[in-house]
Amino acid sequence: MKAYSIDLRTKIVESVRRRGVSTSETARRFRINRSTVARYLKQLDEGGSLIPKKAPGSPPKLDGSAMRLLEEDIKSRPWATHKHRNEFLFAACGVEVSETTICRAIKKRLPHSRKKDLQEPVRETSG
Secondary structure, three states: OOOOOHHHHHHHHHHHHOOOOOHHHHHHHHOOOHHHHHHHHHHHHHHOOOOOOOOOOOOOOOOHHHHHHHHHHHHHOOOOOHHHHHHHHHHHHOOOOOHHHHHHHHHHHOOOOOOOOOOOOOOOOOO
């Protein structure tokens, strides 16, 4: 989920502070939760800024070098299981991730399919 823009946060705070609108009414007008309005007010009082504290989401567990190693491993050992790849990454670069993370990385980031190579297509039906 994306963080609200700084402009919107400023308008929310101004609604309460300068215009004297209640927190509940401001939340209704902007269609946000009351706790969000209260958090913005508190954040402005304590930190002096409405800039989001951190970017939403977490950084990827497999960085660029680990992904390159994984891609090379897929090319050299297409028969290997996710467990084998997990053990390989831990031994090669010390990255410890679950087999599920390996699976997701292969599916989403690498052009690899676990399907067997296609044989010659059937040209005619048997009859």
